[in-house]
Amino acid sequence: MLLGINAHVNYDLPQALLTVISDDDFASRLLMDRRRRDHERIDRVLASRVSAEDDELTATGGATLLDRLLTPLNQLGSKRFLREARQKVWHNTLELQASRVAGPAEYAARLAELELLSAAKIADLLQPGQVILRLAIAGFGVTLPPPDHPVDPVVDR
Numbered sequence: 014m015l016l017g018i019n020a021h022v023n024y025d026l027p028q029a030l031l032t033v034i035s036d037d038d039f040a041s042r043l044l045m046d047r048r049r050r051d052h053e054r055i056d057r058v059l060a061s062r063v064s065a066e067d068d069e070l071t072a073t074g075g076a077t078l079l080d081r082l083l084t085p086l087n088q089l090g091s092k093r094f095l096r097e098a099r100q101k102v103w104h105n106t107l108e109l110q111a112s113r114v115a116g117p118a119e120y121a122a123r124l125a126e127l128e129l130l131s132a133a134k135i136a137d138l139l140q141p142g143q144v145i146l147r148l149a150i151a152g153f154g155v156t157l158p159p160p161d162h163p164v165d166p167v168v169d170r
Contacts, residue, residue, distance in 0.1 A: 015138045015148075022098050023155045024131040027105040028124070031113065039110050049103060056099050060092040083143065090149030101154030108157040123157060130155035 030052075038044050071080070080087075105127060112123035134155055138144060 015144065016135060019131060019134050019138060019153070022102060022153070023105075023134060024127060026099075026102045027109050027127065030102070030106040031109055034106075034110070036110070036114060039107075052099065052103055056096050059095050059099075064088055083146070086149075087143075087145040090145045094145075094148040094153035097152050098154030101152075101156050105155070105157045108160075112160065119160070123160065127155070127157055130157070 034045075034048060038048070071084075076084075109120065109123055109127070112119040134153075137147070137151070140147070
């Protein structure tokens with residue numbers, strides 16, 4: 014499940030936001046503030062669903078005793094990493110929009126960087142152990158560095 018969330022949140026969502034927000038929209042601070050607040054409202058909707066989704070996953074997968082004991086921490090961790098990742102989505106959307114304005118070659122290069130960072134996050138997700146708790150501490154989202162900074166997937170993810 015986290016691998017799918019990684020692809021959606023870290024790679025697809027910034028591009029989807031660019032699809033629905035025009036360059037003219039980005040020029041309006043008032044409109045962008047409203048869009049950012051809408052984006053943040055979704056964080057609250059997602060956070061409200063964590064317990065129900067956790068219950069569903071537990072019912073279908075047979076949680077271990079350790080899983081049951083860590084449920085409160087896992088739920089808090091999930092809420093934290095979802096909020097953190099979506100903040101990074103907004104940052105990455107702004108970075109991609111600036112590159113879109115600079116031209117197709119710049120946009121393609123920045124999108125390739127985002128793809129590399131998103132792919133590198135997979136290694137974190139596949140590590141054994143308490144993944145949710147690790148993500149709550151280290152973060153789930155990836156951050157595009159400034160355009161003149163080469164991407165190092167180990168450092169920048």
